[in-house]
Every structure is written in C-alpha cells, then in structure tokens.
Amino acid sequence: MPSDQYNENYSYLTGGLAVRLSELAKGAAAVVEDVENTQLGDGIAKRLRDLGFVKGEPVRIVAFGPLGAEPVLVQVGYTRFALRRSEAARIRVVVEA
Amino acid sequence: MTAMRVALVGNPNCGKTALFNQLTGSRQKVANYAGVTVERKEGRITAPSGRVFTVLDLPGAYSFDAASPDEMITRDVCQGNHPGEPALDQIVCVADATNLRLHLRFVLEVRRLGRPMVLALNMMDAARKRGIAIDIEQLSQRLGIPVVETIAVQRGGAEALVRQLDGAIPHVAAVEADPAADLHAQVRQLLADTVVMPQRTAAIDEAIDRWALHPVWGLAMLAVVMFLIFQAVFSWAAPVQDGITWLFEMLGQNLGAVMPDGLLKGLLVDGIIAGLGGVIVFLPQILILFLFILVLEESGYLPRAAFLLDRTMFSVGLTGRSFIPLLSSYACAIPGIMATRSIQDPRDRLTTILVAPLTTCSARLPVYTLLIGAFIPRQSIAGVFNLQGMVLFALYVLGIVSVLAVAWVMKHLRRDKSEHALLMELPSYRVPNARDVAIGLVERAMIFLRRVGGIILTLTVLLWFLLNFPGAPVDATMPAIDYSFAGRIGHALQTIFAPIGFNWQICIALVPGLAAREVAVSSLATVYAISAGGDVATQQLGTIIGGQWSLATALSLLAWYVFAPQCLSTLAVIRRETNSWRNVAIAAGYLFALAYLASFLTYQITSWLT
Numbered sequence: 018m019p020s021d022q023y024n025e026n027y028s029y030l031t032g033g034l035a036v037r038l039s040e041l042a043k044g045a046a047a048v049v050e051d052v053e054n055t056q057l058g059d060g061i062a063k064r065l066r067d068l069g070f071v072k073g074e075p076v077r078i079v080a081f082g083p084l085g086a087e088p089v090l091v092q093v094g095y096t097r098f099a100l101r102r103s104e105a106a107r108i109r110v111v112v113e114a
Numbered sequence: 115m116t117a118m119r120v121a122l123v124g125n126p127n128c129g130k131t132a133l134f135n136q137l138t139g140s141r142q143k144v145a146n147y148a149g150v151t152v153e154r155k156e157g158r159i160t161a162p163s164g165r166v167f168t169v170l171d172l173p174g175a176y177s178f179d180a181a182s183p184d185e186m187i188t189r190d191v192c193q194g195n196h197p198g199e200p201a202l203d204q205i206v207c208v209a210d211a212t213n214l215r216l217h218l219r220f221v222l223e224v225r226r227l228g229r230p231m232v233l234a235l236n237m238m239d240a241a242r243k244r245g246i247a248i249d250i251e252q253l254s255q256r257l258g259i260p261v262v263e264t265i266a267v268q269r270g271g272a273e274a275l276v277r278q279l280d281g282a283i284p285h286v287a288a289v290e291a292d293p294a295a296d297l298h299a300q301v302r303q304l305l306a307d308t309v310v311m312p313q314r315t316a317a318i319d320e321a322i323d324r325w326a327l328h329p330v331w332g333l334a335m336l337a338v339v340m341f342l343i344f345q346a347v348f349s350w351a352a353p354v355q356d357g358i359t360w361l362f363e364m365l366g367q368n369l370g371a372v373m374p375d376g377l378l379k380g381l382l383v384d385g386i387i388a389g390l391g392g393v394i395v396f397l398p399q400i401l402i403l404f405l406f407i408l409v410l411e412e413s414g415y416l417p418r419a420a421f422l423l424d425r426t427m428f429s430v431g432l433t434g435r436s437f438i439p440l441l442s443s444y445a446c447a448i449p450g451i452m453a454t455r456s457i458q459d460p461r462d463r464l465t466t467i468l469v470a471p472l473t474t475c476s477a478r479l480p481v482y483t484l485l486i487g488a489f490i491p492r493q494s495i496a497g498v499f500n501l502q503g504m505v506l507f508a509l510y511v512l513g514i515v516s517v518l519a520v521a522w523v524m525k526h527l528r529r530d531k532s533e534h535a536l537l538m539e540l541p542s543y544r545v546p547n548a549r550d551v552a553i554g555l556v557e558r559a560m561i562f563l564r565r566v567g568g569i570i571l572t573l574t575v576l577l578w579f580l581l582n583f584p585g586a587p588v589d590a591t592m593p594a595i596d597y598s599f600a601g602r603i604g605h606a607l608q609t610i611f612a613p614i615g616f617n618w619q620i621c622i623a624l625v626p627g628l629a630a631r632e633v634a635v636s637s638l639a640t641v642y643a644i645s646a647g648g649d650v651a652t653q654q655l656g657t658i659i660g661g662q663w664s665l666a667t668a669l670s671l672l673a674w675y676v677f678a679p680q681c682l683s684t685l686a687v688i689r690r691e692t693n694s695w696r697n698v699a700i701a702a703g704y705l706f707a708l709a710y711l712a713s714f715l716t717y718q719i720t721s722w723l724t
Contacts, residue, residue: 104537
C-alpha cells in the first residue's frame with residue numbers, strides 16, 4: 018500500500034501516489050514513473066523500457082494469473098504484456114488521485 | 115543479373131510471416147542459420163518488370179538490444195554483420211498499423227542504420243475497422259523513407275509493396291545515431307502528428323480475454339482445448355494410421371512375392387519398407403497435432419495458455435511457454451522438441467528439451483498395452499474402476515511427475531541463477547488464415563520426414579544388419595536371432611540387466627527397440643519365434659510371456675519404459691535442436707540412470723513381496 022512517505026515525496030508534484038506496478042489491483046490504471054534496475058546492466062529493466070514502460074505512459078492491470086495472482090497482465094499503449102511479479106515490481110507508477 | 119536481396123523485419127506479431135507467405139507463396143526454403151537453431155526462411159518473388167528478389171523472413175524482434183538468439187540473428191543480418199549472410203540491398207520494416215505505439219520504436223531503430231528501407235504498414239484492414247486514420251504521406255516524409263500499406267491476409271494485399279520494391283532503391287539519408295536519443299518520445303511525437311486513434315484496444319480482445327484468462331473459466335476452457343487435441347490426435351489419426359500400416363504391409367508382401375529370396379529382399383522388405391512404415395505411421399498424429407498448434411498459434415490463444423500455466427510451470431523450473439512443446443510430446447517427443455523453438459530463454463528451452471522424452475509418447479502405448487494385458491488382472495475396483503486402466507493411468511501420472519521432478523532438479527543444479535524473464539506479449543485475437551496454416555503444416559511435415567525419416571531409415575537399416583548377421587549355422591538349435599550381432603549384444607547385456615529382472619529375450623528386443631519403442635513388441639514376438647505381425651501375434655505373445663515371466667519382471671519392464679531413452683530418433687533430434695553432443699549425453703545418461711534405478715527398485719520390491 019502507498020505510504021504517507023511516498024505521498025510526501027510525490028503527491029505534490031504529480032497529484033498521485035507512486036507505487037510499484039506489482040502492488041496495483043485488477044483494473045487499476047496508472048502512469049509509469051520509471052523502471053528501476055535491480056542490478057547493474059539489468060537486461061530485464063532495459064527490455065521493459067524498450068517495450069514502452071517509460072515515464073508518462075499510461076498502464077492498466079487487465080488480469081492476473083490463476084495462482085498467486087501471477088503473472089500480471091498489463092496493458093501499455095496498445096499492447097498487453099504478461100509480466101511475472103518480480104518484473105512488474107521494477108516498474109514504479111503513479112496512481113491518479 | 116543477380117537477384118536483389120530484401121529482408122522482412124519487424125516486431126513479433128506484426129504479421130510479418132503472413133506477409134512473407136503472401137509475397138512468396140509456397141516458394142520457400144526453410145533451413146537454419148549457420149551454427150544456431152534459429153529458423154531461416156527464404157523465398158523469391160518476380161516483380162512485374164521481371165526483376166527477381168530474394169526475400170528473407172527474419173525472426174521477430176522488439177529491439178536490436180538482443181535478448182534471445184532470434185533477435186541476435188535479426189540484428190546481425192540487418193547490420194550486415196552476420197558472417198553467413200550477404201549484405202541486404204533493402205530492408206522492409208513491417209509494422210502492425212493497429213499497434214504503432216510499440217512497433218514504430220523498432221522502425222526508428224532500424225531507420226538509424228541509414229540503409230535503404232521501406233515501411234510496410236500491415237493489417238491496414240483491421241486498422242480501418244477500428245477507425246485508425248494514418249496520414250501516410252506525412253509519416254513517410256517525417257521518417258524519410260517510403261511507406262506502403264499492406265494487408266497480408268488478403269489476395270493482392272502486398273501489391274503496393276512489390277511495386278515499391280520494383281521501383282528505384284530509395285535514397286535514405288543518414289540520421290543522427292545518438293544512442294541516448296529517446297525513441298519513445300519520437301514515437302509519441304510521430305503518432306500525435308500523423309495518426310488518429312479512437313480507442314486503445316479492440317473491444318473483442320477485452321471480451322474474449324475476460325473469459326479466456328478467467329481463473330476458473332479460463333482454466334476450464336484450456337482443459338477442454340487440451341482434451342480436444344488429445345482426442346483428435348489419438349482417435350482421428352487411428353483410421354489413417356491403420357491404412358498406412360496396411361499399405362506398407364501390402365507393399366512389403368507384394369514386393370516379397372516377386373523378389374527372389376536373399377539378402378536384398380530382406381534388406382528391402384524387412385529393413386527399409388518396414389522401417390519407413392514405422393516412421394510414416396506417426397505422420398497423421400503429428401500433422402493433426404501441428405494443425406491444432408498452428409491454429410492456436412495463429413489465433414493468438416497459445417500465449418494465453420502460457421499465461422494461465424506460467425506460475426505452475428515456473429515453480430518447477432520451466433516456463434508457461436514449455437506447455438505446448440510438452441503437450442506435443444504426448445504424441446511424440448520429436449515434434450515436441452521441435453516446438454521448443456518458441457521458447458526464447460535458452461535455459462528454459464534446454465530444460466524443456468531435456469524433460470520432453472519423459473512424457474508418455476504414443477509409441478510407449480503398444481508396450482504398455484502388451485504388458486498390462488498379460489499381467490494385470492482384468493478386475494474392477496469398487497465396481498467402477500478397471501484395474502488395467504488404472505495401471506495405465508498411473509504410468510501417465512508417473513510420466514508427468516517425473517517431468518516436474520527432473521525440471522525441478524535441473525533448476526537447482528543450474529549454475530546460471532540469473533532471473534528468467536517472462537515479458538510475454540498477448541497479441542490481438544485473429545481468425546487463422548487457411549493459407550498460412552497450410553504452409554506451416556507442409557513445412558513441419560517436410561522437416562519431420564526429411565530429417566527424422568532419414569535418421570530412422572539409417573538406424574533401421576543398421577539394426578536390420580545387426581539382427582541378420584552373421585546368419586545362423588546349418589546345424590542351428592536356437593532361433594537365428596541368437597547367432598546374430600544383436601543376439602550376442604542381448605546376451606552380453608543380460609549381465610547388466612539381470613539385477614532388474616530382464617531375461618535374454620527382453621535384452622535382445624531392447625536393441626531393435628532403440629529405433630522406435632513400439633518395435634520392441636514385434637521384436638519380442640520375433641525372439642519368441644512367432645511369425646506374422648499385428649494384433650493376433652500380440653495376443654499370443656501376451657499369453658506366452660504371461661506364462662513365462664514373473665510379475666516382477668513385467669513391472670520392471672514397464673518402469674523401464676517410463677524412463678529409458680529407448681528412442682534414438684529423439685536423441686538425434688536433441689542433437690539437431692541443441693547443436694551439442696553434450697546435451698545428448700546428458701539426456702541419455704540421466705534417462706538411463708533413472709530407468710535402471712526405477713526398474714531395480716520395482717523388480718526387487720515386487721520380488722520381495724510376491
């Protein structure tokens with residue numbers, strides 16, 4: 018869940034809360050803030066950016082897999098991508114307040 | 115004049131292969147790129163002016179920052195760095211007109227190469243239907259390259275592209291190749307200036323996915339689809355398979371009747387014709403299986419199935435994408451291993467290939483049927499279940515459990531523990547195009563017949579030689595097979611196989627059974643000196659072994675067939691698909707070890723209990 022701290026850091030600038038894409042509920046819409054590297058030269062993060070997960074891009078959670086809500090189906094632009102939770106956790110998004 | 119070399123590149127799911135089929139028809143050559151098992155497709159087109167073009171269908175790529183062997187090939191060929199491919203005269207970049215937000219980024223990446231290129235906006239029919247309006251002239255001007263519209267699935271849908279190729283090679287100005295330049299920002303700007311899109315997705319995708327990806331209904335639907343495939347593979351194929359068996363038997367008999375007795379006749383009738391028949395009999399199953407896979411692939415359902423099963427498969431060290439190859443392996447591991455090409459991560463692909471031989475392929479059924487029929491009493495349990503059926507079911511379950519267990523062990527043995535990516539696109543649903551499915555089917559049938567047929571034919575001839583040479587002496591007291599190389603190998607093997615309860619007859623039958631598992635049944639029949647093939651012989655054989663073998667031996671042989679790499683063709687396909695003898699050795703080694711262990715335990719425990 019978004020904490021107050023996040024709120025202080027981001028809400029005045031963006032009018033929303035910055036959370037990880039993996040924390041969103043089904044049907045939730047948000048805007049990409051950035052993609053974090055989990056290590057140096059993170060190929061998966063680079064690929065996510067190539068696929069269109071870049072700042073300002075609207076995203077929406079379409080569906081979850083049947084077990085453990087994994088994978089996460091995300092709509093970005095006109096495309097739907099299935100991401101594992103660890104992949105979705107790299108993407109920080111701002112939920113419109 | 116030499117043909118101009120053109121390559122099609124584009125994102126996965128841009129309809130590139132359909133466009134390639136539209137351009138080249140069935141005049142295609144399918145092979146591999148040198149040194150890797152990435153499919154290389156080439157075709158030719160003759161333009162109205164009479165000029166000839168060689169067209170290469172490059173693997174789909176999201177980016178030149180390659181994440182898979184497929185994408186590396188595309189990058190190297192486009193950049194002119196691939197050692198085995200001559201430079202391209204022109205690049206055709208294909209983009210799905212309904213998904214320009216994603217596809218234009220790659221177009222810009224290709225554009226940076228500064229090579230002669232043309233952009234084909236594909237699926238223009240779908241784009242118009244969704245009310246997407248594209249200012250082609252403006253887009254062409256902004257990109258600095260010619261832009262044409264195509265509809266790959268419609269007759270004549272590629273005419274504009276052919277006309278463009280037939281004209282002068284476009285001069286393409288170099289662009290600043292600042293690697294830090296934000297391609298996404300450029301795409302957004304281009305879209306804002308040249309494209310009007312009324313809605314984000316097709317309503318039909320939303321509607322179907324609500325059911326197809328539902329945690330309950332989605333899984334139920336998948337189960338129904340799987341059941342249909344199984345039903346089709348095993349029941350639709352049966353009459354055709356019987357016909358093929360009959361045809362080859364007739365051919366053998368007729369040829370045998372007109373040819374003089376001798377070695378040549380033996381080689382031709384028992385070796386080549388019987389061997390080819392044994393291979394081709396699997397073709398109907400394989401074609402039906404591939405028909406389903408192609409239709410599911412074309413329709414866009416396959417990635418949905420992978421989506422539903424990814425979590426389960428991932429927890430044992432596989433991926434959702436392993437599902438279809440493993441499902442195919444239930445008919446035959448060979449097409450299953452061939453289908454692993456759709457798995458991008460090389461580690462996931464290798465694991466899938468190595469566990470595929472554990473699935474209960476249809477060639478095991480004759481062996482299972484013979485042994486169960488002879489040794490398991492035909493009694494019902496609790497009035498509902500048939501004991502024989504339950505044993506067969508248990509053998510299938512054992513196959514599934516061992517796939518999961520072995521994959522899990524491999525996951526923990528692997529040295530490279532870096533994260534495996536899923537990052538899988540779920541494309542829009544499409545009605546499969548009959549011509550594209552037909553071309554794909556013919557391609558796969560040819561690969562199966564040419565490669566696998568060749569291997570099996572060679573092995574069959576070799577085994578025929580081992581079984582017939584040297585011939586029995588005049589004063590022979592034992593069956594002729596005892597004096598042959600195969601017989602001697604069988605007797606030699608008995609020392610190794612005695613602890614798991616195999617007698618020398620079984621050991622001999624295991625040798626020809628290496629060509630194909632079900633051959634072991636007819637070999638056992640031969641060893642027990644029963645003439646004639648078919649069901650009658652199988653029944654007689656059942657009576658004989660039922661009287662001569664102990665229950666422990668029979669169960670041990672069943673356990674052996676669950677695991678043993680009793681199929682050299684599978685090993686040959688592993689070699690071809692992984693390009694490595696080491697992987698063949700790993701597969702054969704672990705399968706033999708498991709088979710021996712399972713049979714040893716089964717034999718010793720059953721002997722102790724009975």
